[in-house]
Amino acid sequence: MKDLQFARHRRLRSSDNMRALVRETHLHKEDLIYPIFVVEGHNIKNEVPSMPGVYHLSLDLLNAEMAEVMDLGIKSVIVFGVPNEKDEVGTQAYHDHGIVQKAIAQIKESFSDLVVIADTCLCQFTNHGHCGIVEEGQVLNDPTLDLLARTAVSQARAGADIIAPSNMMDGFVAAIRHGLDENGFEHIPVMSYAVKYSSAFYGPFRDAAHSSPQFGDRKTYQMDPANRQEALREAESDIMEGADFLIVKPALSYLDIIRDVKNNFNVPVVAYNVSGEYSMIKAAAQNGWINEKEIVMEMLVSMKRAGVDLIITYFSKDVARWLNEN
Numbered sequence: 001m002k003d004l005q006f007a008r009h010r011r012l013r014s015s016d017n018m019r020a021l022v023r024e025t026h027l028h029k030e031d032l033i034y035p036i037f038v039v040e041g042h043n044i045k046n047e048v049p050s051m052p053g054v055y056h057l058s059l060d061l062l063n064a065e066m067a068e069v070m071d072l073g074i075k076s077v078i079v080f081g082v083p084n085e086k087d088e089v090g091t092q093a094y095h096d097h098g099i100v101q102k103a104i105a106q107i108k109e110s111f112s113d114l115v116v117i118a119d120t121c122l123c124q125f126t127n128h129g130h131c132g133i134v135e136e137g138q139v140l141n142d143p144t145l146d147l148l149a150r151t152a153v154s155q156a157r158a159g160a161d162i163i164a165p166s167n168m169m170d171g172f173v174a175a176i177r178h179g180l181d182e183n184g185f186e187h188i189p190v191m192s193y194a195v196k197y198s199s200a201f202y203g204p205f206r207d208a209a210h211s212s213p214q215f216g217d218r219k220t221y222q223m224d225p226a227n228r229q230e231a232l233r234e235a236e237s238d239i240m241e242g243a244d245f246l247i248v249k250p251a252l253s254y255l256d257i258i259r260d261v262k263n264n265f266n267v268p269v270v271a272y273n274v275s276g277e278y279s280m281i282k283a284a285a286q287n288g289w290i291n292e293k294e295i296v297m298e299m300l301v302s303m304k305r306a307g308v309d310l311i312i313t314y315f316s317k318d319v320a321r322w323l324n325e326n
C-alpha cells in the first residue's frame with residue numbers, strides 16, 4: 001500500500017466546518033423570488049389543490065402575507081393575477097384597476113422596500129387561455145405586442161419595480177421597452193422569460209391561474225424541449241431588445257440550458273423553479289417518500305451551481321425559514 005499513488009479527496013470532507021470552508025456554491029435569501037396569486041373578493045385564502053402551501057389570496061389578506069415574507073428576509077415577489085372577468089383580448093391585463101395593478105399598488109404602499117415584479121402576460125385574462133390575440137385559431141404575434149406594452153405600462157404605473165414578460169411573442173421585449181420608455185419608465189428593468197419551453201411542468205400553475213389554453217397548445221410560441229441552440233438565439237434577441245435579466249424556465253430539467261445562457265451572456269440569469277417541480281416534491285414528501293427539506297435545498301443549490309443568480313420558487317418561504325434556522 002505504501003507505494004500506491006492516489007489523490008486524497010476525503011481530506012477536504014472530514015468535518016462540517018472543513019466542508020463549509022471548501023463549499024463552492026451558496027444559496028442566500030437574497031436569491032429568492034416568491035410568486036403570489038392574487039384574486040378579487042374578500043377574505044379569500046384558498047389553497048391550490050395541486051400545489052399544497054400555495055394560495056389564492058384576496059387583497060385584504062395580502063398585507064399579512066407580505067409582512068411575513070419580509071420578516072423572513074425575502075426581498076422580492078412576483079405577482080400573478082387571477083381576474084374575475086376574461087374576454088377575447090384580455091382587457092383585465094392592462095386595465096388600470098385590474099387585479100394585478102391593484103395588488104402592486106397596495107404592496108408598494110405598505111412595503112416600499114419589497115421589490116415587486118409583475119408577470120406580464122395575457123393568458124390568465126383571455127377567455128381562450130392563449131398568451132396573445134387569437135384569430136381563426138391562430139395566435140397573432142404583432143397585434144399582441146401593443147397589448148403587452150400597455151400591460152407593462154399599466155403595471156409600471158401601479159408601481160411595479162420590474163416587468164417580467166412571459167408570453168413568448170417575438171419582439172415582446174422591444175415592444176415593452178419602447179412602451180415603458182415612451183411613458184417615462186425608462187428606469188424600470190425588464191426581466192424577460194427569454195428561454196421558456198413548452199413544458200408539461202406548468203400543469204399545476206394552469207390550475208392555479210386558470211390559464212389553460214382552451215384549444216390547442218402553446219407550441220407555436222413556447223420552445224421545443226429538445227432544443228438547445230434555439231435557447232441562445234432567444235436569449236440573444238432579448239438582450240438586443242433591451243432585457244436586463246434573462247429567465248430560463250422550467251429549471252430542473254434545463255440545467256444545461258442555464259449553464260449555456262450563463263456562459264454566453266453577462267446579465268443576471270434567473271431560474272423559474274416551476275409549479276410541476278414544486279408539486280412533485282410536495283406529493284412525494286406528503287407520502288413520506290423523501291426528505292422535503294434536503295431535496296429542496298439540493299435542487300436549489302444545483303440551479304445555482306448551474307449558473308443562476310436568482311430563483312423564482314414556491315419554496316421561497318420554506319427555504320428562508322430553513323436558512324434562518326442555521
Ligand code: PBG
Pocket residue numbers: 119121123131166167201202203204205206211218273274275276
Ligand atoms: C404564463 C405563465 C406560465 C407560468 C408562468 N407564467 C405558464 C404557461 O405558459 O402556461 C408557469 C409557472 C409555473 O408553472 O410555475 N404565460
